[in-house]
Amino acid sequence: MRLSDIAKIINCDFVGNDFKVSGLNTLKDAKNTDVSFVANSKYINEIEHSNAGAIIVQSSLMEFVPKSSIALVVDAPYWEIATLSKYFAPPIEDETLPDAIIGEGSKISQKAEIAKGAVIGKNCTIMANVYIGANTVIGDNTILYPSVSVYRDCKIGSDCIIHANSVVGSDGFGFATNKMGEHRKIYQNGNVVVEDNVEIGSCTTIDRAVFGSTHIKFGVRIDNLVQVGHNCVIGEHSVLVAQAGISGSTTMGRNVVMGGQSATAGHLSIAPFTTMAARSGVTKSIKDSGKVYGGFPLVEQKIWLKLQAKISKLLDK
């Protein structure tokens, strides 16, 4: 698809040379063959430094688009990126891909489905009713228990265990909303990367990135019924206890512990060696490493305990 095609789809004109568009991406990660967008004036700083070949903007932000980029001016950039995202979504499955490659010693249940283009390493155990999507790559010695579903284009490392009925790579919760309150899907064209030696519990969901990757690093331990939103980064050896929920684009350092039913808001950064007690609700980034927090809104756990003691004294008054 060429830039002129894109301009036609989103119904705008542009000034500059037409080019073949390789994809959609964020301002920060876009290459000069990508189209990016800015939907919010708080990203003004990122516009100027973007290498994107073209940027979809409102007219009010048009002046910040660098000379190296072509401005595509529309009323609702986020809505239009949703419109365009569909055109860049690969097919769910693709019969033209080569047959899946299965490594030596791997046991694949006849009731598992391995899509074309997938590559499975050595000595893996892929159990009944597992689904592995197109082009997904799995390392050596990894075990996928029954009914695990891994969507296309994901990477799962070696020595991993994923327990039954978990989902890796389902679409992140992304959509644009217009003034009428209607939603339009933003196709999630990124993937999930799970590094080596990760264990994931049952009925846990890890969403694929909208662009780039959701990233589960080496040695992470994830319990059952945990939600990891799109574009999160979970640091090495971090521990996510049952029913924890990590909102999109949150990044954790190594050895972060999220207690049971704890949660983070999106777009946060959590320092390494931070511990969140069960039921914590994290709404701001955490900069100092090695502390223990609790409560919602979040405070240091020792303060939360004091606070609860004071609150309970209220009753005596």
Place this chain on the structure above:
Amino acid sequence: MRLSDIAKIINCDFVGNDFKVSGLNTLKDAKNTDVSFVANSKYINEIEHSNAGAIIVQSSLMEFVPKSSIALVVDAPYWEIATLSKYFAPPIEDETLPDAIIGEGSKISQKAEIAKGAVIGKNCTIMANVYIGANTVIGDNTILYPSVSVYRDCKIGSDCIIHANSVVGSDGFGFATNKMGEHRKIYQNGNVVVEDNVEIGSCTTIDRAVFGSTHIKFGVRIDNLVQVGHNCVIGEHSVLVAQAGISGSTTMGRNVVMGGQSATAGHLSIAPFTTMAARSGVTKSIKDSGKVYGGFPLVEQKIWLKLQAKISKLLDK
């Protein structure tokens, strides 16, 4: 089954003409060939206006049964409706139904199971390990990702996406409990109706109604690991973020937003354009539309934020 059979099963006499019973239903929705029940004196008003052919009641409420209905007097009406519900439950699958009908252009994985009586529209994608129950109807262009399970008698619209390992139409959490603390299942003989253009995340559960339908309206967006209880109505374009839980028989207007890990009690009514912040706990109906709430117990979000500020000042005292 005739009314005399029902009287025999629940061990009571009745005065009036026997008739063929078409089903069990609520006081409000029962027709004159249905049997209804009243288990709680707060529904007295509904008894008088019920069109039910017969009503199961305690002796203390017998006088409120209208002349058009036959009273079936028992000690524990709720327990007896549980007893009867089993007799009205259709078989899980039914080999006597016609073969499933698959619309033109639909791709059905050979590892999917489509029960008899199901009807699938045009250009659908039904992936590996999906289950579609008896008589369930699916519109056009709908995508069911791997290991989605849809129980019998449900309806899913066109242009829907249901992500991997979600469940539509599992039994609502309904049972009667006797004085010994023992439970008896109330068979959930209703269904789930999902309208067009709905997207549902992975590992989400939407329970079928006990009578009638659980209803997900046009354009709704549901994230991962969300619970929607039986007989809920989710209004058009509403958004349920990950790990939210909606208890049974709660009705939402259009464009309601439930934040991550938020929840509602059952039998509530939520005004359109209401937003509940993450972790909100809604215990009362919300009448004014367009407001933003937070906390548990729920207050307006700006009040919750003030309250938290005041609470944290407690520590300084």
Place this chain on the structure above:
Amino acid sequence: MRLSDIAKIINCDFVGNDFKVSGLNTLKDAKNTDVSFVANSKYINEIEHSNAGAIIVQSSLMEFVPKSSIALVVDAPYWEIATLSKYFAPPIEDETLPDAIIGEGSKISQKAEIAKGAVIGKNCTIMANVYIGANTVIGDNTILYPSVSVYRDCKIGSDCIIHANSVVGSDGFGFATNKMGEHRKIYQNGNVVVEDNVEIGSCTTIDRAVFGSTHIKFGVRIDNLVQVGHNCVIGEHSVLVAQAGISGSTTMGRNVVMGGQSATAGHLSIAPFTTMAARSGVTKSIKDSGKVYGGFPLVEQKIWLKLQAKISKLLDK
């Protein structure tokens, strides 16, 4: 495996007679052919009364090992039990086991997978995409809805219903962590026992025990998206509402009710007939039976309601 092999694996010497080790177990439950361990000085009392044939200890606790046991002295007993646990893990599936036995009248979907050694009772319904692991035993009249996964060695009673996409017997969340913050899996070599007349909702997870059994007793009702940790005991007729989370090794008496999104910490004991309101967070054992609790930290529900009223008055000051 003999004790001398174990000593070699964990790199320690021992004094006493070598013997054939039958398994790993807790101090309390170990027989004289088992190896046990103590990783925490609070279990000192249990060391003296243990019947274990050998006990892995730190040197500081060596003196408490009874004369009937052999002490295996290491720096990090919990880490070493993790190391050893792998050697006692049975294979996920075992082709040498006898063919599964299916009782009369049971309907098994051709898309279900029944592993070798499994035994299924009479008149069961085992639907599409179900997985039943090696040596798992299922009673009579039990229904497993689509994509239920039951791991090996579990027992499920008669007259049970397990709804779609739930998981019984996945590994408990057990691992040892070394000073570098690295984790090592503790293989969960116990099982899950579900007694008769239990109903389990959809996308619910019940973890297998590390040693012994996670135990769901007669008549329990579990809703959707509930987490039951390893080694829990859920008493007869207890009710776990949607999205509740029960941490490992918590024991409940009969007729306990856990409201929606409520949770318990691990290693607690909850008295019979206790009710926890929705969103309760239980951090201490409950000794008095028959009370109603709410809040986090937990208080009696009537106190929680008062407290919330007082807190909201804060705003008026």
